[in-house]
Amino acid sequence: MIGLLMVTSIILAAIFAVQISGHDPDYIDPINSRLNPEWGHLMGTDQLGRDMFSRVLYGARQSIYIGVVASLLANLLGTFLGAVAGYLGGKFDTIVMRLSELVMTFPQLILVLIFVSLLGQGVNNVIFVFAVTGWMTTFRLVRGEFFSLREEAFVEADRAFGFSKPRIIFLHLLPNTISPIVVAFTVNIAIYIIAEAGLSFLGLGVPITTPTWGNLLAAAQSPVVVNEYWWLWVFPALAIVVFVLGVNFIGDGLRDVLDPRQKSITTKHSFKKALFGRFVRES
Amino acid sequence: MAFAISALIFFASRLSPIDPINALISPDAASDPANLELLRQELGLNDHIVIQYFNWLKELAQGNFGYSIQSGQAISEILALRMPATLELVLSALVLSTILALTIGLFAGANRGGLADKASRILAVIGIAVPDFFIGLAFLNVFAYNLGWLPTGQRLSPGQVTFMDRFPHLILPVATLTVAMLAVLIRYTRNSVLDTLNKDFVKTARSKGVPEWKVLFSHVFRNSLGPVMVILAFRLPLLVGGSILVETVFQWPGIGSTVVAAVSASDYPVIMVISMIVAMVILVASFLVDIVKSILDPRVRLGGGAS
Numbered sequence: 001m002i003g004l005l006m007v008t009s010i011i012l013a014a015i016f017a018v019q020i021s022g023h024d025p026d027y028i029d030p031i032n033s034r035l036n037p038e039w040g041h042l043m044g045t046d047q048l049g050r051d052m053f054s055r056v057l058y059g060a061r062q063s064i065y066i067g068v069v070a071s072l073l074a075n076l077l078g079t080f081l082g083a084v085a086g087y088l089g090g091k092f093d094t095i096v097m098r099l100s101e102l103v104m105t106f107p108q109l110i111l112v113l114i115f116v117s118l119l120g121q122g123v124n125n126v127i128f129v130f131a132v133t134g135w136m137t138t139f140r141l142v143r144g145e146f147f148s149l150r151e152e153a154f155v156e157a158d159r160a161f162g163f164s165k166p167r168i169i170f171l172h173l174l175p176n177t178i179s180p181i182v183v184a185f186t187v188n189i190a191i192y193i194i195a196e197a198g199l200s201f202l203g204l205g206v207p208i209t210t211p212t213w214g215n216l217l218a219a220a221q222s223p224v225v226v227n228e229y230w231w232l233w234v235f236p237a238l239a240i241v242v243f244v245l246g247v248n249f250i251g252d253g254l255r256d257v258l259d260p261r262q263k264s265i266t267t268k269h270s271f272k273k274a275l276f277g278r279f280v281r282e283s
Numbered sequence: 284m285a286f287a288i289s290a291l292i293f294f295a296s297r298l299s300p301i302d303p304i305n306a307l308i309s310p311d312a313a314s315d316p317a318n319l320e321l322l323r324q325e326l327g328l329n330d331h332i333v334i335q336y337f338n339w340l341k342e343l344a345q346g347n348f349g350y351s352i353q354s355g356q357a358i359s360e361i362l363a364l365r366m367p368a369t370l371e372l373v374l375s376a377l378v379l380s381t382i383l384a385l386t387i388g389l390f391a392g393a394n395r396g397g398l399a400d401k402a403s404r405i406l407a408v409i410g411i412a413v414p415d416f417f418i419g420l421a422f423l424n425v426f427a428y429n430l431g432w433l434p435t436g437q438r439l440s441p442g443q444v445t446f447m448d449r450f451p452h453l454i455l456p457v458a459t460l461t462v463a464m465l466a467v468l469i470r471y472t473r474n475s476v477l478d479t480l481n482k483d484f485v486k487t488a489r490s491k492g493v494p495e496w497k498v499l500f501s502h503v504f505r506n507s508l509g510p511v512m513v514i515l516a517f518r519l520p521l522l523v524g525g526s527i528l529v530e531t532v533f534q535w536p537g538i539g540s541t542v543v544a545a546v547s548a549s550d551y552p553v554i555m556v557i558s559m560i561v562a563m564v565i566l567v568a569s570f571l572v573d574i575v576k577s578i579l580d581p582r583v584r585l586g587g588g589a590s
Contacts (some may be wrong), residue, residue: 113527217417
């Protein structure tokens with residue numbers, strides 16, 4: 001619940017950024033540069049006199065957009081590949097599995113850096129890179145679920161009816177695996193928002209002209225800013241921390257509701273037994 | 284696997300729209316296409332791409348890593364210069380975070396709801412939600428600028444050579460990296476300890492009258508190390524890859540900052556070699572995991588046989 005509150009309040013603030021901040025995030029006002037946080041400029045102003053509060057709010061739009069869309073794409077890709085590979089097995093499964101191992105072997109940040117250097121910078125490129133480098137966890141999750149599901153009686157019945165493979169995979173099997181996918185989706189949002197921040201902090205993510213939380217933090221590359229103008233990097237970072245925490249809380253909550261089997265590692269066995277008794281599926 | 288990775292690295296870098304030749308040649312010479320063609324011929328860039336790939340592999344195997352486009356330095360030279368810095372930073376953080384995480388995790392697991400457990404929860408939250416470079420920035424602001432206790436970055440101040448001179452420079456980056464690494468490790472240790480505590484052999488040991496501390500240290504601890512080792516092994520690649528973000532924050536002259544510089548300058552030879560080395564270390568690390576597991580738990584047999 002706290003998580004929901006944290007996330008919705010930030011999202012609402014981002015949507016109504018214009019009404020709330022009362023400043024144009026790109027309005028340059030050199031006379032009022034580097035103001036301390038005060039009434040009127042709740043989070044102070046940056047080197048060019050732009051209002052930090054409205055920049056953080058507008059940054060929220062970009063950062064959340066990147067996190068959500070990248071997570072959505074990565075999960076779609078992972079789910080699709082996992083579903084097909086898990087149901088068909090065989091050669092396709094082996095190839096995709098090797099591919100996922102290949103991508104996982106790489107340290108993600110280096111992989112992302114290589115991709116960014118190839119594709120150039122930009123919001124959509126960053127999203128693409130995150131999707132390409134982040135589909136493996138969902139893939140493995142869905143593939144595992146499908147492996148155990150495809151032996152179930154209702155799937156056999158489907159096959160006996162002569163349903164086409166796509167129909168069995170996407171209409172009959174996929175709905176049964178949707179809850180772990182949803183949980184993975186929320187957790188990935190948090191991961192990508194932090195990744196975007198890191199990438200932009202290095203100056204390799206979204207072009208500096210677009211305010212994102214990472215780009216705002218990049219101001220702290222200069223020692224003077226770290227030392228004297230703390231509000232320039234503390235507030236964007238706090239926004240990230242609050243949002244990511246909120247998303248994680250939601251993810252935990254969703255997991256408890258949707259997937260009681262995974263409630264927690266420590267109570268797994270007893271909880272499983274208590275809920276499903278002897279109907280627990282052996283995995 | 285190693286070949287697949289090397290092929291991926293090589294061909295991905297060749298997809299780049301940027302022609303590496305432009306950086307090698309002076310603008311005057313570049314105005315004449317004949318010069319460009321000559322240089323291409325010399326560097327073997329006109330050969331078929333598959334041949335180029337095998338040439339690259341051959342050179343790599345012979346220890347010839349090529350030259351940086353940016354500075355013209357031999358890459359092996361750059362590595363020799365930067366590697367010690369990264370090793371120094373990551374190794375200390377790795378050792379420190381492991382010792383701390385194992386201790387806190389053990390006590391948190393053994394004494395649920397106690398002080399260590401609460402500390403582990405707070406650290407876990409930090410580890411999830413706070414980007415590690417923000418921890419670094421906060422440390423910098425407080426300890427280096429406001430309190431003035433520690434230097435603000437770099438590995439050395441001018442004119443200092445002894446280890447005692449270097450030590451203060453090491454504290455903040457290592458602390459940052461340690462905190463960032465702690466969270467996951469503590470959680471794993473704690474859960475693993477809790478899992479082990481529920482096992483039958485722990486009950487047996489207790490009912491035999493083995494003192495509680497001995498149960499904890501020699502029975503539980505040893506048996507809960509497995510999952511923790513896996514996490515640790517997957518951190519080994521950091522030893523050569525360096526922590527990119529932390530190194531950037533503290534202007535630490537290690538491999539991580541080399542990667543960043545290489546990427547911003549599209550310095551492909553450097554990126555290729557470093558990613559190749561890191562990938563190799565990852566392969567070795569996952570091999571090590573299997574070995575360590577079989578040492579810790581005799582039930583796991585290497586290769587064939589029932590696991």
